Amino acid sequence: MSDAGLHLHGVHKRHPNGLLALQDVTLDVAPGEFVALLGPSGCGKSTVLRLAAGLEAASDGRVDTPATRADPRAQAGAAETAFVFQEPTLMPWACCFDNVWLPLRLAGRSRAQAEPDVMRELRAVGLGDFAGAYPHELSGGMRMRASIARALVTRPRVLLMDEPFAALDEFTRQKLNADLLAWWAAHRLTVLFVTHSVYEAVFLSQRVLVMSGRPGRIVAEHRVPEPAARDAAWRNGADYVRACAAVSAAVEAAHGTQEAAP
Numbered sequence: 001m002s003d004a005g006l007h008l009h010g011v012h013k014r015h016p017n018g019l020l021a022l023q024d025v026t027l028d029v030a031p032g033e034f035v036a037l038l039g040p041s042g043c044g045k046s047t048v049l050r051l052a053a054g055l056e057a058a059s060d061g062r063v064d065t066p067a068t069r070a071d072p073r074a075q076a077g078a079a080e081t082a083f084v085f086q087e088p089t090l091m092p093w094a095c096c097f098d099n100v101w102l103p104l105r106l107a108g109r110s111r112a113q114a115e116p117d118v119m120r121e122l123r124a125v126g127l128g129d130f131a132g133a134y135p136h137e138l139s140g141g142m143r144m145r146a147s148i149a150r151a152l153v154t155r156p157r158v159l160l161m162d163e164p165f166a167a168l169d170e171f172t173r174q175k176l177n178a179d180l181l182a183w184w185a186a187h188r189l190t191v192l193f194v195t196h197s198v199y200e201a202v203f204l205s206q207r208v209l210v211m212s213g214r215p216g217r218i219v220a221e222h223r224v225p226e227p228a229a230r231d232a233a234w235r236n237g238a239d240y241v242r243a244c245a246a247v248s249a250a251v252e253a254a255h256g257t258q259e260a261a262p
């Protein structure tokens, strides 16, 4: 099986209007690694995800990911790479089941053929009893869960997440953070997670990459000490506090600003 890692080397991205979004970005995410990408609005974080997903091409440099490679599994119809956006982007006219079925339907699987996989994923995100519910009948956190189920239903090896929990309240966000870590551990996914939050980045990831303002560059990297478990005890422990302080200092050095305390 090919490498499920993400590799960008010397990547520049200039938009057709002349705007230089990324300058000389080099990053590697190892297969199964969880990396957070942190930076101010407009620095090019989403652009990095779009390049990794093969949705856009680099102007210069090399992008080597499962989505940009001719991969035997991709050719066989399995989606290697899943993308989760800040907005759940569900079809409002379709129930939860049909929303999660969509990627399998596009791959040619009937409702009956897809049912075991769709229900497995709905149950995994805690929506087993809501298969027939429509998006307007769900809370914001439940809509995000449905969106994550849709991303995971093809059993991708790479998960690209663009501030997926930014619009949620703090309680829902913490619950989904914990669930995401459980899904990551269960599926050994390679995750690149974009966030504005130092605290979320440190809680979730093994490594935090800090980007400069536009044109975006990677200006700092912080390896997070591996806790026994990423739980409430970790969130309140000295290692977590120290790691947040170190990453905040890197952000401040890069941008001259510091995030407010959680």
Ligand SMILES: Nc1ncnc2c1ncn2[C@@H]1O[C@H](COP(=O)(O)OP(=O)(O)OP(=O)(O)O)[C@@H](O)[C@H]1O
Pocket: 015, 016, 017, 019, 021, 039, 040, 041, 042, 043, 044, 045, 046, 047, 048, 214
């Ligand atoms: N198609 C495009 N044409 C021109 N400029 C673009 C295009 N897409 C993005 N940009 C610009 O490129 C820069 C990087 O955009 P990007 O969306 O990657 O930033 P971001 O760090 O994800 O921002 P945010 O945190 O606000 O979502 C921004 O200045 C944006 O305005």
